[in-house]
Amino acid sequence: MSTHTTVSEKNATAELGFWMYLMTDLMLFASLFATFYILRVGVADGPTAAEVFDINYVMAQTLVLLASSVTSGMALVSMKFSMKKQALVFLGATILLGVGFLALELNEFIALATEGNSWTTSAFLSSYFTLVGTHGLHIFIGLIWASVLFVALAKQPVVSDNHVRKLSLFTMFWHFLDLVWIFIFAVVYVIGVYA
Numbered sequence: 001m002s003t004h005t006t007v008s009e010k011n012a013t014a015e016l017g018f019w020m021y022l023m024t025d026l027m028l029f030a031s032l033f034a035t036f037y038i039l040r041v042g043v044a045d046g047p048t049a050a051e052v053f054d055i056n057y058v059m060a061q062t063l064v065l066l067a068s069s070v071t072s073g074m075a076l077v078s079m080k081f082s083m084k085k086q087a088l089v090f091l092g093a094t095i096l097l098g099v100g101f102l103a104l105e106l107n108e109f110i111a112l113a114t115e116g117n118s119w120t121t122s123a124f125l126s127s128y129f130t131l132v133g134t135h136g137l138h139i140f141i142g143l144i145w146a147s148v149l150f151v152a153l154a155k156q157p158v159v160s161d162n163h164v165r166k167l168s169l170f171t172m173f174w175h176f177l178d179l180v181w182i183f184i185f186a187v188v189y190v191i192g193v194y195a
Helices: 007-039 055-080 084-114 123-155 161-194
Strands: none
Touching: 007 123, 007 161, 055 084, 055 161, 084 123, 084 161, 123 161
């Protein structure tokens, strides 16, 4: 009996490990959502969500992030059909849209802090900055990952199964972050402004 591990077994192990990582991230965000939900009414003498959030601005952020999800999916489809140039275009678009989203989020944080609504103002804002900031940190990490993939793919003359697998894992991560953002948009912003 052979003790050698096949490539497909290694890939399956890597994918299982990645799913386990996503589950730990899911638990992290679930605990941050629960904390935010409990603390959302703890405004002390500070402002409420309806007083600080601009729903149109957040909708623009959401559309940018959702567009990046589409481009990451298109990059993966292009890779599966060995269309390297198209994959690079779509992955590059994903990176640019992700940077745009992160810039909008940082601008929102700076605007809130400049107006005196920082994480030290109230329990509500502390939990808001923690939840949304953790998501932003994940976006930043995803952008580094996507950039490394872009450079690695650009250097290779042909698309390999390994490239497809790596981009597939990145795309799962990126879609996960989009899903988390949909919940942030609904729970933090929409319910906060309209409830």
